[in-house]
Amino acid sequence: MLLVTTDFIPGVQFxxxxxxxxxxxxxxxxxxxxx
Structure with a gap:
């Protein structure tokens, strides 16, 4: 599981x-x- 505070990470689909x-x-x- 990946927790992030942004809605876009280049090269990653989630x-x-x-x-x-x-x-x-x-x-x-x-x-x-x-x-």
């Missing part, structure tokens, strides 16, 4: 199965930033 959504949390220091 089938689009669906759209994936999500979210991320980025923090320099987990404890300090949330207190």
């Amino acid at each position: 089938e689009t199965l669906g759209i994936v959504t999500g979210s991320t949390v980025r923090a320099k220091h987990m404890g300090k930033d949330f207190m």
Whole structure:
């Protein structure tokens, strides 16, 4: 299985199965930033 974030890769044929959504949390220091 190949997971990509684009809908075109030169020279490769693949089938689009669906759209994936999500979210991320980025923090320099987990404890300090949330207190």
